[in-house]
Amino acid sequence: MRIAEELGLRVSPRLRVVALTGAGISLESGVPIFRGEGSMWEIPEARRLASRAGPPWNTRGTWEYYEWRRGLVSRCKPNPAHYALAEMEEYFEDFCLITQNVDGLHSRAGSRRVLELHGSMWRGRCLECGRVIELPETPLKALPPLCACGRPLRPDVVQFGEPIDPAVLSSALAACRSAELFLVVGTSAVVYPAAQMPLIAIESGARAVEINPNPTPLTPFMSLSIRGRAAESLPRLWEELLSSASA
Numbered sequence: 001m002r003i004a005e006e007l008g009l010r011v012s013p014r015l016r017v018v019a020l021t022g023a024g025i026s027l028e029s030g031v032p033i034f035r036g037e038g039s040m041w042e043i044p045e046a047r048r049l050a051s052r053a054g055p056p057w058n059t060r061g062t063w064e065y066y067e068w069r070r071g072l073v074s075r076c077k078p079n080p081a082h083y084a085l086a087e088m089e090e091y092f093e094d095f096c097l098i099t100q101n102v103d104g105l106h107s108r109a110g111s112r113r114v115l116e117l118h119g120s121m122w123r124g125r126c127l128e129c130g131r132v133i134e135l136p137e138t139p140l141k142a143l144p145p146l147c148a149c150g151r152p153l154r155p156d157v158v159q160f161g162e163p164i165d166p167a168v169l170s171s172a173l174a175a176c177r178s179a180e181l182f183l184v185v186g187t188s189a190v191v192y193p194a195a196q197m198p199l200i201a202i203e204s205g206a207r208a209v210e211i212n213p214n215p216t217p218l219t220p221f222m223s224l225s226i227r228g229r230a231a232e233s234l235p236r237l238w239e240e241l242l243s244s245a246s247a
């Protein structure tokens with residue numbers, strides 16, 4: 001049976017779709033994960049640099065750590081899963097991409113509206129005047145980079161224990177409540193508030209599809225779980241959904 005039929009969905013540009021992505025989609029582009037086996041914590045240099053990063057986050061030590069990470073990410077490329085999500089945004093009139101990633105790969109793949117729950121390593125934020133400034137170049141000319149007001153910027157990344165931007169969070173939750181199809185890609189979504197999002201969507205009536213190489217705590221709640229790499233499985237799913245739209 002076709003997937004759309006199986007899910008009981010009519011695919012058209014009016015279908016309301018939300019996608020939630022996490023570290024798994026970036027890992028397939030070579031972006032190192034931050035914790036666990038094979039993560040950057042196993043690299044002594046990363047641990048040394050990370051130990052110098054800390055509140056108030058607008059220091060040279062923090063930026064040395066972020067510049068190291070920005071340098072790694074700048075050598076990575078978006079993969080076919082990132083591009084499939086950018087195509088979906090073009091096709092669906094009401095499409096919302098929510099990511100836990102801070103690497104900017106969705107934007108580089110052409111996604112225009114991305115709700116970045118944890119911010120972006122390609123922006124700085126001023127603790128003094130609140131300005132948010134794009135910092136697309138790496139390496140930066142000076143560390144820490146300075147705001148227009150002359151004060152040092154901090155990375156515009158939500159650090160562990162810090163709250164998510166309320167405007168970003170409320171947009172994401174509103175999208176979850178109105179979704180008809182919810183895609184969970186490369187995340188086990190165990191971290192609040194991302195963990196809630198698929199469940200909110202499902203309670204509101206969405207059909208949920210997970211793409212992950214391994215079962216996750218969300219698997220029992222899914223309408224469909226696809227075991228595989230996002231870079232292969234997501235473009236295939238997208239092609240399959242599109243083919244049922246034109247049929």
Ligand SMILES: [Zn+2]
Pocket residue numbers: 126127128129130131147148149150151
């Ligand atoms: Zn400022």
